[in-house]
Amino acid sequence: QKEVEQDPGPLSVPEGAIVSLNCTYSNSAFQYFMWYRQYSRKGPELLMYTYSSGNKEDGRFTAQVDKSSKYISLFIRDSQPSDSATYLCAMSGVVNTGNQFYFGTGTSLTVIP
Protein backbone atom coordinates (compact mmCIF):
# COMPACT_ATOMS: atom_id res chain seq x y z
CA GLN A 1 0.00 0.00 0.00
CA LYS A 2 1.34 3.42 -0.94
CA GLU A 3 1.86 5.94 1.83
CA VAL A 4 -0.15 8.55 -0.11
CA GLU A 5 -2.85 7.96 -2.71
CA GLN A 6 -4.10 10.66 -5.06
CA ASP A 7 -6.45 10.34 -8.01
CA PRO A 8 -4.47 11.49 -11.07
CA GLY A 9 -7.56 12.76 -12.91
CA PRO A 10 -7.57 14.52 -15.27
CA LEU A 11 -10.27 16.77 -13.90
CA SER A 12 -12.01 19.28 -16.15
CA VAL A 13 -14.47 21.86 -14.81
CA PRO A 14 -16.15 25.00 -16.10
CA GLU A 15 -15.00 28.37 -14.85
CA GLY A 16 -16.67 29.30 -11.58
CA ALA A 17 -17.13 25.72 -10.41
CA ILE A 18 -16.07 24.46 -6.98
CA VAL A 19 -13.21 22.00 -7.26
CA SER A 20 -12.48 19.29 -4.72
CA LEU A 21 -9.10 17.58 -4.74
CA ASN A 22 -8.37 14.74 -2.34
CA CYS A 23 -5.70 12.46 -0.98
CA THR A 24 -5.72 9.55 1.39
CA TYR A 25 -2.82 8.33 3.45
CA SER A 26 -1.95 5.34 5.55
CA ASN A 27 0.41 6.54 8.28
CA SER A 28 -1.06 8.20 11.35
CA ALA A 29 2.36 9.71 12.16
CA PHE A 30 1.99 12.40 9.50
CA GLN A 31 1.72 15.87 11.03
CA TYR A 32 2.29 18.33 8.16
CA PHE A 33 -0.12 18.30 5.25
CA MET A 34 0.65 20.35 2.17
CA TRP A 35 -0.71 21.18 -1.25
CA TYR A 36 1.55 22.15 -4.11
CA ARG A 37 0.52 23.63 -7.43
CA GLN A 38 2.60 22.88 -10.49
CA TYR A 39 2.10 24.73 -13.74
CA SER A 40 3.30 23.12 -16.94
CA ARG A 41 7.09 23.23 -17.26
CA LYS A 42 7.51 24.79 -13.81
CA GLY A 43 8.58 23.53 -10.40
CA PRO A 44 5.95 22.78 -7.72
CA GLU A 45 4.88 25.83 -5.72
CA LEU A 46 3.78 25.49 -2.10
CA LEU A 47 0.14 26.57 -2.09
CA MET A 48 -1.09 25.78 1.41
CA TYR A 49 -0.14 23.76 4.43
CA THR A 50 -1.79 22.61 7.63
CA TYR A 51 -0.20 21.32 10.78
CA SER A 52 -2.13 18.44 12.38
CA SER A 53 -5.86 18.48 11.74
CA GLY A 54 -8.47 21.07 10.90
CA ASN A 55 -9.19 23.58 8.18
CA LYS A 56 -7.25 26.45 6.72
CA GLU A 57 -8.59 29.05 4.35
CA ASP A 58 -6.69 31.39 2.03
CA GLY A 59 -8.80 33.35 -0.39
CA ARG A 60 -10.54 30.96 -2.73
CA PHE A 61 -8.62 27.97 -1.36
CA THR A 62 -9.52 25.84 1.65
CA ALA A 63 -7.43 22.94 2.93
CA GLN A 64 -9.02 20.33 5.18
CA VAL A 65 -7.43 17.53 7.15
CA ASP A 66 -9.41 14.67 8.68
CA LYS A 67 -6.88 12.62 10.64
CA SER A 68 -9.48 10.14 11.84
CA SER A 69 -10.21 9.17 8.25
CA LYS A 70 -6.66 9.80 7.01
CA TYR A 71 -8.07 12.04 4.31
CA ILE A 72 -7.11 15.51 3.15
CA SER A 73 -8.85 17.83 0.73
CA LEU A 74 -8.23 21.04 -1.15
CA PHE A 75 -11.26 23.05 -2.23
CA ILE A 76 -11.07 25.76 -4.84
CA ARG A 77 -14.04 28.11 -5.01
CA ASP A 78 -14.95 30.17 -8.06
CA SER A 79 -12.33 28.33 -10.09
CA GLN A 80 -10.49 30.34 -12.74
CA PRO A 81 -8.66 29.28 -15.91
CA SER A 82 -5.45 30.37 -14.14
CA ASP A 83 -6.06 27.55 -11.64
CA SER A 84 -5.38 25.03 -14.42
CA ALA A 85 -2.37 23.09 -13.17
CA THR A 86 -1.37 19.86 -11.49
CA TYR A 87 -2.02 19.77 -7.77
CA LEU A 88 0.15 17.56 -5.58
CA CYS A 89 -0.61 16.69 -2.00
CA ALA A 90 2.28 16.04 0.36
CA MET A 91 2.66 15.06 3.96
CA SER A 92 5.42 14.56 6.45
CA GLY A 93 6.07 13.24 9.90
CA VAL A 94 8.35 11.02 11.94
CA VAL A 95 8.21 7.60 10.33
CA ASN A 96 10.49 4.79 11.44
CA THR A 97 13.92 6.36 11.91
CA GLY A 98 13.26 9.98 11.15
CA ASN A 99 11.29 12.63 9.37
CA GLN A 100 9.85 11.40 6.09
CA PHE A 101 8.19 13.33 3.32
CA TYR A 102 5.72 11.80 0.86
CA PHE A 103 4.09 13.20 -2.26
CA GLY A 104 0.96 12.15 -4.07
CA THR A 105 1.27 11.62 -7.80
CA GLY A 106 -0.72 14.78 -8.57
CA THR A 107 -4.16 15.60 -10.01
CA SER A 108 -4.30 17.44 -13.31
CA LEU A 109 -6.96 20.18 -13.31
CA THR A 110 -8.26 22.13 -16.28
CA VAL A 111 -10.67 25.03 -15.77
CA ILE A 112 -12.52 25.78 -18.99
CA PRO A 113 -13.43 29.44 -19.65
Place this chain on the structure above:
Amino acid sequence: GAGVSQSPSNKVTEKGKDVELRCDPISGHTALYWYRQSLGQGLEFLIYFQGNSAPDKSGLPSDRFSAERTGGSVSTLTIQRTQQEDSAVYLCASSSVPGNLQYFGPGTRLTVL
Protein backbone atom coordinates in the same frame (compact mmCIF):
# COMPACT_ATOMS: atom_id res chain seq x y z
CA GLY B 1 14.04 36.70 -0.47
CA ALA B 2 15.63 34.52 -3.10
CA GLY B 3 14.11 31.13 -3.66
CA VAL B 4 15.74 27.90 -4.73
CA SER B 5 17.66 28.30 -7.96
CA GLN B 6 18.80 25.61 -10.38
CA SER B 7 21.08 25.62 -13.36
CA PRO B 8 21.06 25.05 -16.19
CA SER B 9 17.34 25.38 -16.90
CA ASN B 10 17.71 23.11 -19.93
CA LYS B 11 20.39 20.62 -20.83
CA VAL B 12 20.62 18.58 -24.00
CA THR B 13 23.32 15.95 -24.11
CA GLU B 14 24.33 12.92 -26.09
CA LYS B 15 23.96 9.43 -24.77
CA GLY B 16 27.05 8.37 -22.84
CA LYS B 17 28.11 11.86 -21.78
CA ASP B 18 28.28 13.02 -18.15
CA VAL B 19 26.16 15.92 -16.90
CA GLU B 20 26.20 18.07 -13.79
CA LEU B 21 23.12 19.80 -12.44
CA ARG B 22 23.37 22.50 -9.83
CA CYS B 23 21.06 23.56 -7.01
CA ASP B 24 21.33 26.64 -4.83
CA PRO B 25 18.97 26.25 -1.85
CA ILE B 26 17.31 29.01 0.13
CA SER B 27 19.87 30.61 2.42
CA GLY B 28 19.82 29.00 5.86
CA HIS B 29 17.93 25.90 4.78
CA THR B 30 19.71 22.86 6.14
CA ALA B 31 17.78 20.18 4.27
CA LEU B 32 18.13 19.69 0.51
CA TYR B 33 16.32 17.19 -1.70
CA TRP B 34 16.67 16.06 -5.30
CA TYR B 35 13.74 14.62 -7.25
CA ARG B 36 13.19 13.44 -10.78
CA GLN B 37 9.95 13.97 -12.67
CA SER B 38 9.34 12.23 -15.95
CA LEU B 39 6.74 13.56 -18.38
CA GLY B 40 3.27 13.29 -16.85
CA GLN B 41 4.59 11.45 -13.80
CA GLY B 42 4.85 12.18 -10.11
CA LEU B 43 7.97 13.08 -8.17
CA GLU B 44 10.59 10.40 -7.76
CA PHE B 45 12.82 10.93 -4.72
CA LEU B 46 16.54 10.67 -5.46
CA ILE B 47 18.64 11.89 -2.54
CA TYR B 48 18.36 13.94 0.65
CA PHE B 49 21.00 15.98 2.50
CA GLN B 50 20.61 17.21 6.06
CA GLY B 51 23.36 19.35 7.53
CA ASN B 52 26.58 17.41 7.97
CA SER B 53 24.87 14.03 8.24
CA ALA B 54 25.45 11.29 5.71
CA PRO B 55 23.01 11.76 2.83
CA ASP B 56 20.05 9.46 2.27
CA LYS B 57 20.86 8.00 -1.14
CA SER B 58 18.10 5.42 -1.11
CA GLY B 59 16.33 6.86 -4.16
CA LEU B 60 19.27 6.96 -6.57
CA PRO B 61 18.30 4.65 -9.46
CA SER B 62 21.80 3.43 -10.29
CA ASP B 63 25.46 3.99 -9.48
CA ARG B 64 25.66 6.35 -12.45
CA PHE B 65 23.92 8.91 -10.24
CA SER B 66 25.73 10.75 -7.47
CA ALA B 67 25.34 14.01 -5.61
CA GLU B 68 27.32 16.15 -3.26
CA ARG B 69 26.64 19.17 -1.18
CA THR B 70 29.52 21.50 -0.44
CA GLY B 71 29.66 23.62 2.68
CA GLY B 72 26.09 22.73 3.57
CA SER B 73 24.78 24.89 0.74
CA VAL B 74 25.11 24.34 -3.01
CA SER B 75 24.50 20.84 -4.30
CA THR B 76 25.51 19.17 -7.55
CA LEU B 77 23.78 16.12 -9.01
CA THR B 78 26.01 14.23 -11.43
CA ILE B 79 24.80 11.66 -13.93
CA GLN B 80 27.54 9.65 -15.60
CA ARG B 81 27.23 7.90 -18.96
CA THR B 82 23.76 9.31 -19.52
CA GLN B 83 21.07 7.11 -21.05
CA GLN B 84 17.91 8.12 -22.89
CA GLU B 85 15.79 6.98 -19.94
CA ASP B 86 17.51 9.65 -17.82
CA SER B 87 15.60 12.31 -19.76
CA ALA B 88 13.37 14.07 -17.25
CA VAL B 89 13.03 17.22 -15.20
CA TYR B 90 15.33 17.21 -12.18
CA LEU B 91 13.94 19.21 -9.29
CA CYS B 92 15.69 20.43 -6.19
CA ALA B 93 13.94 21.48 -2.99
CA SER B 94 15.12 22.83 0.34
CA SER B 95 13.63 23.00 3.80
CA SER B 96 14.53 24.86 6.96
CA VAL B 97 13.60 21.88 9.12
CA PRO B 98 13.89 18.29 7.91
CA GLY B 99 10.53 16.80 7.05
CA ASN B 100 8.81 20.17 7.03
CA LEU B 101 7.78 22.45 4.21
CA GLN B 102 9.81 22.00 1.05
CA TYR B 103 10.38 24.80 -1.42
CA PHE B 104 11.20 23.85 -4.98
CA GLY B 105 13.40 25.30 -7.64
CA PRO B 106 12.28 25.64 -11.27
CA GLY B 107 13.98 22.43 -12.30
CA THR B 108 16.48 21.40 -14.95
CA ARG B 109 15.01 19.77 -18.04
CA LEU B 110 17.46 17.11 -19.20
CA THR B 111 17.18 15.62 -22.66
CA VAL B 112 19.46 12.75 -23.62
CA LEU B 113 19.64 12.18 -27.37
